[in-house]
Amino acid sequence: MKLEVRQLTFGYRTVPVLKDVCIDAGPMVTAVIGPNAAGKSTLLKCLSGILKPEGSILLDGKDLKEYKSDELLQAVSYLPQDSASNAALTVFEAVLLGRLNSLGWTVTDEDLSLTLDALEKLGIEGLAKRPLNELSGGQKQMVSIAQSIIRKPGVLLMDEPTNSLDLQHQLELFDVIRTITEDNNMTTVVALHDLNLAARYADNIILLNCGKIEAMGSPGSVITEDMIRTVYGVNARVTIDNEGIPQIIPINSTRYCGPGK
Amino acid sequence: MTNVEATSIYGEIAGKKLFLLLLIASAIVLTVIVDVMTGPAPLSLGEVVSTILSPASNDQSFYVIVWTFRLPVALMAVVIGAALGLAGAVMQTILNNPLASPYTLGISSAAGFGAALAVVFGMGVVPFADAVLVTGNAFVFALLCCMMIYAVARLKRASSETLVLAGIAVLFMFDSLLMLLQYLGNPEQVQAIVFWMFGSLTKATWTKLGIMAVGLLASVLIIMVDAWKLTTLRLGEDKAKGLGVNVERLRLKGFILISVLTATSVAFVGSIGFVGLVVPHIARMLVGEDHRFFLPLSALTGALMLSAASILSKNVVPGIIFPIGVLTSLIGIPFFVWLIFSRKRGYW
Ligand SMILES: Nc1ncnc2c1ncn2[C@@H]1O[C@H](COP(=O)(O)OP(=O)(O)OP(=O)(O)O)[C@@H](O)[C@H]1O
Numbered sequence A: 001m002k003l004e005v006r007q008l009t010f011g012y013r014t015v016p017v018l019k020d021v022c023i024d025a026g027p028m029v030t031a032v033i034g035p036n037a038a039g040k041s042t043l044l045k046c047l048s049g050i051l052k053p054e055g056s057i058l059l060d061g062k063d064l065k066e067y068k069s070d071e072l073l074q075a076v077s078y079l080p081q082d083s084a085s086n087a088a089l090t091v092f093e094a095v096l097l098g099r100l101n102s103l104g105w106t107v108t109d110e111d112l113s114l115t116l117d118a119l120e121k122l123g124i125e126g127l128a129k130r131p132l133n134e135l136s137g138g139q140k141q142m143v144s145i146a147q148s149i150i151r152k153p154g155v156l157l158m159d160e161p162t163n164s165l166d167l168q169h170q171l172e173l174f175d176v177i178r179t180i181t182e183d184n185n186m187t188t189v190v191a192l193h194d195l196n197l198a199a200r201y202a203d204n205i206i207l208l209n210c211g212k213i214e215a216m217g218s219p220g221s222v223i224t225e226d227m228i229r230t231v232y233g234v235n236a237r238v239t240i241d242n243e244g245i246p247q248i249i250p251i252n253s254t255r256y257c258g259p260g261k
Numbered sequence B: 001m002t003n004v005e006a007t008s009i010y011g012e013i014a015g016k017k018l019f020l021l022l023l024i025a026s027a028i029v030l031t032v033i034v035d036v037m038t039g040p041a042p043l044s045l046g047e048v049v050s051t052i053l054s055p056a057s058n059d060q061s062f063y064v065i066v067w068t069f070r071l072p073v074a075l076m077a078v079v080i081g082a083a084l085g086l087a088g089a090v091m092q093t094i095l096n097n098p099l100a101s102p103y104t105l106g107i108s109s110a111a112g113f114g115a116a117l118a119v120v121f122g123m124g125v126v127p128f129a130d131a132v133l134v135t136g137n138a139f140v141f142a143l144l145c146c147m148m149i150y151a152v153a154r155l156k157r158a159s160s161e162t163l164v165l166a167g168i169a170v171l172f173m174f175d176s177l178l179m180l181l182q183y184l185g186n187p188e189q190v191q192a193i194v195f196w197m198f199g200s201l202t203k204a205t206w207t208k209l210g211i212m213a214v215g216l217l218a219s220v221l222i223i224m225v226d227a228w229k230l231t232t233l234r235l236g237e238d239k240a241k242g243l244g245v246n247v248e249r250l251r252l253k254g255f256i257l258i259s260v261l262t263a264t265s266v267a268f269v270g271s272i273g274f275v276g277l278v279v280p281h282i283a284r285m286l287v288g289e290d291h292r293f294f295l296p297l298s299a300l301t302g303a304l305m306l307s308a309a310s311i312l313s314k315n316v317v318p319g320i321i322f323p324i325g326v327l328t329s330l331i332g333i334p335f336f337v338w339l340i341f342s343r344k345r346g347y348w
């Protein structure tokens, strides 16, 4: 699905959190990076339709506001930050809830087989009967992801999905995200803190700072030593590896935080 | 496209829950029969069953004991228990708080204050409207209390701790207002208020039972429509919104329903503590939080608990019916403490 954002402005109260944001994203993985409180989560919530911003968000040329709520649910799936829950549900039941809008009073065969498919795609079908609250943080995260891909949405929004995942699972998760993005022609937007992961797995990077888009483009063009110094306030070394992917090695903060004056 | 593996996984998950529902439902039938058997003139199992099944063909005295005195009380225990269990379960879900219950958040106190207000200022003034006035007042105040808590809940970023604190503030407010009324009232009125507050099923009549049962049935039907949405709400508010749940509306609806259930319960039998708090925890441990099972099981567990308490209330002191509100709290507290300490799973 084609996602176009034009002059998007949003504030929780009076202070604007997002200012004049314009984005073009197609069927690929787009990473949104930026410091804490830059507005990444807010942007994703606007895109998911939870928040109602000024400006326009177009999906395949049609404004989000013109979508019926059912259509929107079918089109867009949103995975919030800190989505871990301790509900007394089994993994299977939790993933089933991803199909909320099509669940009837009794659960159909289609519901069941799609649920198992989603679990298998992420390799967690062995957890199906385990209660959510007995899972590790990373396992819970995988469940949340299964829940958001079960609908096979056109646009998949994920807010820091690799939180509390170990190194291997982070890489595996992004492999999965890339695969489902390509297989289903999805427009995937991922908010992310890990610049190395973003550089390796995203086709396109959006750098958000203080609610404004600071830069947008390929990883190589956005992630530079200059950018990291001005936006993050960190001295870092950026080298391009033999696959052409920038690698970031942080050195120190530009702020002086130590004993002394 | 049947997927055998998926069906078997889910069959196992859901089958257990269905079994527990049926088990508790049949246990209730048993406690109700035992409840009718117990009393100053004990009846045998055969006498009870035959009088219930064919009222006309039996001894007139059995008929009066069973149909006039004991059955409405026994069934009222079931219906009130179910209402309180259901209200507690819905409340814990929509407030996302394990401490929420009609009792701990002051809704029972508010209803009690409303009823006392009617006793002190209204009774005698409108001679025929006694029951209506007391019940109506209890209902209005319960609703008021719910709206106060709801207003706090809507404040931005009000945490669940804030909500419980707000509930406790409301609880204290209505309790002290209630004391003020007792101070102002004359001895008969105070007696009436105190008796009313104790909680007693002996006030049950077929009419009250009918109203309560219809109210309960309607509430169950109304809330069960949203069973999936309530389950989703347990995954967190943002996620529920992302899945298309109108969280605000769901909360409001739940609140109104709780007010109706609690207010009518309290108005008819006085305040019965702890059922609404403990029962959802038991139900959650038994079947988890798929609300298609969780809500009915909370209702059934509440019914079973109060029905058992009703039997007990006739046996604690022979010849006297012990106030059931006191009984449920006395049993409820240690049971609840045990529940907290024995629980290994952290659901909250
Ligand atoms: N519900 C809210 N009400 C008021 N202000 C909010 C709310 N949520 C976020 N904000 C503010 O909006 C700004 C952007 O927050 P946002 O959560 O979008 O940042 P973020 O980029 O996702 O940060 P992080 O990397 O820490 O997740 C912050 O200044 C934050 O304080």
Ligand SMILES: [Mg+2]
Binding pocket: A040, A041, A042, A081, A159
């Ligand atoms: Mg965020």
